[in-house]
Amino acid sequence: MANxxxxxxxxxxxxxxxxxRDVLKGMAGVAGLASVPALLAACGPGATPSTGGAGASAxxxxxxxxxxxxxxxxxxxxxxxxxxDTFTKNTGTTVKVNTVDHSTFQNQISSYLQGTPDDVxxxxxxxxxxxxxxxxxxxxxxxxWAKVDSKYGEAFKVGSTGDDGKQYFIPIYLYPWAVFYRKxxxxxxxxxxxxxxxxxxxxxxxxxxxxxxxxxxADKQGWPAQGTFDILNLRQNGYDFHVALMAGKEKWTDPxxxxxxxxxxxxxxxxxxxxxxxxxxxxxxTLLQKRAGMYFHxxxxxxxxxxxxxxxxxxxxxxxxxxxxxxxxxxxxxxAPIDGFMLSKAPKNLEGSKAFLEYLAQPATxxxxxxxxxxxxxxxKDADTSGYSPLQKKAAEVIGSAKRITQFLDRDxxxxxxxxxxxxxxxxxxxxxxxxxxxxxxxxxxxxxDTL
Amino acid sequence: MADRVRESTAPALPDQxxxxxGVAVSEPRRxxxxxxxxxxxxxxxxxxxxxxxxxDIALIWGPTVASFLxxxxxxxxxxxxxxxxxxxxxxxESLFTAYQFFWPALQHNLIWLGFLMFIATPLGxxxxxxxxxxxxxxxxxxxxxxxxxxxxxxxxxxxxxLQYAPEQGFINNALGRTGNDNLIDWLGNPDLNLWAALVAxxxxxxxxxxxxxxxxxxxxxxxxREAAKVDGASERQTFMRVVFPVMAPINVVIVVVTTIExxxxxxxxxxxxxxxxxxxxxxxxxxxxxxxxxxRVGFGSAIAVILLVISLGPIVIFLTRMMREDRR
Numbered sequence: 001m002a003n004x005x006x007x008x009x010x011x012x013x014x015x016x017x018x019x020x021r022d023v024l025k026g027m028a029g030v031a032g033l034a035s036v037p038a039l040l041a042a043c044g045p046g047a048t049p050s051t052g053g054a055g056a057s058a059x060x061x062x063x064x065x066x067x068x069x070x071x072x073x074x075x076x077x078x079x080x081x082x083x084x085d086t087f088t089k090n091t092g093t094t095v096k097v098n099t100v101d102h103s104t105f106q107n108q109i110s111s112y113l114q115g116t117p118d119d120v121x122x123x124x125x126x127x128x129x130x131x132x133x134x135x136x137x138x139x140x141x142x143x144x145w146a147k148v149d150s151k152y153g154e155a156f157k158v159g160s161t162g163d164d165g166k167q168y169f170i171p172i173y174l175y176p177w178a179v180f181y182r183k184x185x186x187x188x189x190x191x192x193x194x195x196x197x198x199x200x201x202x203x204x205x206x207x208x209x210x211x212x213x214x215x216x217x218a219d220k221q222g223w224p225a226q227g228t229f230d231i232l233n234l235r236q237n238g239y240d241f242h243v244a245l246m247a248g249k250e251k252w253t254d255p256x257x258x259x260x261x262x263x264x265x266x267x268x269x270x271x272x273x274x275x276x277x278x279x280x281x282x283x284x285x286t287l288l289q290k291r292a293g294m295y296f297h298x299x300x301x302x303x304x305x306x307x308x309x310x311x312x313x314x315x316x317x318x319x320x321x322x323x324x325x326x327x328x329x330x331x332x333x334x335x336a337p338i339d340g341f342m343l344s345k346a347p348k349n350l351e352g353s354k355a356f357l358e359y360l361a362q363p364a365t366x367x368x369x370x371x372x373x374x375x376x377x378x379x380x381k382d383a384d385t386s387g388y389s390p391l392q393k394k395a396a397e398v399i400g401s402a403k404r405i406t407q408f409l410d411r412d413x414x415x416x417x418x419x420x421x422x423x424x425x426x427x428x429x430x431x432x433x434x435x436x437x438x439x440x441x442x443x444x445x446x447x448x449x450d451t452l
Numbered sequence: 453m454a455d456r457v458r459e460s461t462a463p464a465l466p467d468q469x470x471x472x473x474g475v476a477v478s479e480p481r482r483x484x485x486x487x488x489x490x491x492x493x494x495x496x497x498x499x500x501x502x503x504x505x506x507x508d509i510a511l512i513w514g515p516t517v518a519s520f521l522x523x524x525x526x527x528x529x530x531x532x533x534x535x536x537x538x539x540x541x542x543x544x545e546s547l548f549t550a551y552q553f554f555w556p557a558l559q560h561n562l563i564w565l566g567f568l569m570f571i572a573t574p575l576g577x578x579x580x581x582x583x584x585x586x587x588x589x590x591x592x593x594x595x596x597x598x599x600x601x602x603x604x605x606x607x608x609x610x611x612x613x614l615q616y617a618p619e620q621g622f623i624n625n626a627l628g629r630t631g632n633d634n635l636i637d638w639l640g641n642p643d644l645n646l647w648a649a650l651v652a653x654x655x656x657x658x659x660x661x662x663x664x665x666x667x668x669x670x671x672x673x674x675x676x677r678e679a680a681k682v683d684g685a686s687e688r689q690t691f692m693r694v695v696f697p698v699m700a701p702i703n704v705v706i707v708v709v710t711t712i713e714x715x716x717x718x719x720x721x722x723x724x725x726x727x728x729x730x731x732x733x734x735x736x737x738x739x740x741x742x743x744x745x746x747x748r749v750g751f752g753s754a755i756a757v758i759l760l761v762i763s764l765g766p767i768v769i770f771l772t773r774m775m776r777e778d779r780r
């Protein structure tokens with residue numbers, strides 16, 4: 001943000017006559033400041049030089065495409081570059097990757113897509129994909145899907161399909177949300193994997209008496225607690241209700257929603273204190289340091305373990321959330337968010353971009369990706385899993401046996417509703433004041449939905 | 453997008469510049485009586501007024517007016533605005549009645565203002581008075597206190613987030629409050645995190661005010677102090693009765709600076725947790741609604757208009773003050 005400090009310096013004391021020089025100086029200052037927004041605008045993603053036409057001749061028949069990437073972390077950035085390089089080697093098409101910081105990319109997505117976006121861009125499955133497809137900011141890639149359809153399971157096609165029944169998205173990988181734990185700690189204390197919610201509570205009680213924090217927990221970012229809501233709702237009320245609730249077809253004031261919060265209240269005392277001020281990575285560290293017994297989170301929690309060393313990573317394991325004794329247990333539903341790629345509304349090199357997407361849909365490409373970024377598994381059902389880590393193998397198995405898969409609360413519903421001044425705030429309010437009247441909270445949530 | 457961000461987070465900025473420009477515009481008219489300006493001078497002046505004025509209108513007043521107009525729509529930032537996007541005053545209606553985050557945000561902005569005005573700013577002035585006495589190592593202290601001002605608020609937000617972190621943070625470790633049963637949740641507890649953010653803001657604000665005030669103190673005519681001393685006034689009396697009144701123009705600037713700082717408070721709250729859970733501010737509400745993925749541009753603009761209207765108060769005071777000074 002521009003710093004307005006300078007123009008506020010006090011006027012020179014003494015006789016206040018304005019000289020011509022002062023006038024000129026003042027105006028120079030104004031002009032200087034006025035140019036700040038122009039500079040800021042120039043730094044925006046719209047200004048990224050596109051090599052679309054210029055590079056085409058140099059690269060031979062393949063031409064070139066541009067790729068807008070939010071993989072700003074070191075590992076995935078390197079992985080993507082490697083994949084891009086292989087693609088260039090195979091086809092002669094050069095790919096220019098424009099990497100933007102993850103959250104900046106998301107915050108600027110609307111203006112980015114309306115400006116001069118790159119040909120291909122990284123994005124998420126679910127509502128967030130359908131939204132931009134509906135706005136006409138993505139190109140229909142049903143023809144690519146016709147070629148790669150057999151490589152994906154049905155759920156992935158559904159997750160790539162817009163409201164108009166056409167496909168707009170190529171899934172590359174996904175990861176499960178589950179209960180993570182350290183095998184060594186469990187072996188030492190002789191804990192066993194809980195099958196039911198009651199067993200989970202019994203186990204948590206035991207952990208507490210053993211001096212462990214049963215559940216590591218963090219919700220400073222606002223979204224981690226949404227994962228807990230999702231799984232509790234899926235177990236308690238089933239996939240259909242969850243999806244309808246996310247779509248606004250069911251009301252948040254429904255007694256079934258109350259039942260979810262009631263369940264949550266039963267296990268909330270076993271969670272780590274001070275969650276609202278903690279980063280999810282710090283909660284992950286609590287598990288890493290063996291201070292916590294369990295951590296319900298996405299598989300990317302393993303990144304902390306990977307950084308800590310192979311021994312720690314090998315010690316990490318997980319199990320799917322226990323059953324509730326409802327008819328919905330059989331669904332074995334879970335959040336397994338899918339990441340992938342989309343095509344902007346008017347790519348400069350349509351053929352080259354589609355070829356690139358097709359390449360990304362190949363099982364071998366995805367295996368290359370997840371063999372380096374081990375917190376994910378390949379989206380393709382034909383992917384060769386023999387090189388998977390034990391954690392990845394388990395993830396593939398758990399997701400494979402799930403009959404219903406959801407993305408995540410903030411990917412399955414309106415982002416305005418899921419955001420910081422929305423569901424994030426409501427769930428933070430709940431986890432900090434679980435004993436407040438739930439009817440009031442539920443009404444607040446529904447009222448907020450109604451204003452959107 | 454960039455100008456919308458500017459417009460929303462620093463609404464005070466344009467108007468100060470207009471203040472300057474306003475002074476500039478009236479200038480040639482006054483001079484004409486003496487006809488000291490040649491035709492070439494006039495051309496140069498016209499150009500130098502005209503070009504900045506153009507940018508001023510295009511980059512500052514344009515977006516301001518645009519966001520005022522947006523506030524009557526439910527535009528989501530994508531595509532054009534059609535007739536069916538126009539919803540009249542509905543944004544304002546839902547802002548004042550249904551939107552649960554507006555009144556807390558306004559309250560937090562007021563607390564922010566009160567804290568800076570009555571604690572941080574006086575502290576900065578007090579330090580300036582101390583440093584003005586040429587105590588030993590005054591340069592050293594000046595540097596130390598001024599250092600945070602050089603850092604951007606975003607950096608300050610990150611620095612303090614780390615200090616306040618529950619287990620890894622310095623503060624809880626120093627207090628020995630890192631256990632699961634006795635931990636102090638500086639950033640998460642909605643009754644606490646606003647104050648934690650205010651301490652971080654003040655860390656910078658005190659130094660800023662100190663330097664402004666110190667510059668003012670240095671320019672006070674020493675003869676005034678000597679005269680007061682000869683008349684037998686104590687140090688305290690000299691300051692309260694002589695120096696402080698002489699500094700009136702700077703005092704006004706300080707008050708306005710503080711008000712503006714409070715109204716445009718954004719960075720630290722946004723860095724800590726995106727402006728939620730006790731850290732809602734008008735500026736973060738604008739950002740969360742109109743930029744970011746949730747594209748409620750119309751609604752966000754309505755909040756921005758409210759913030760602009762609030763900001764107009766201190767700005768008008770500041771401008772009238774400035775104009776009067778210039779005319780004298």
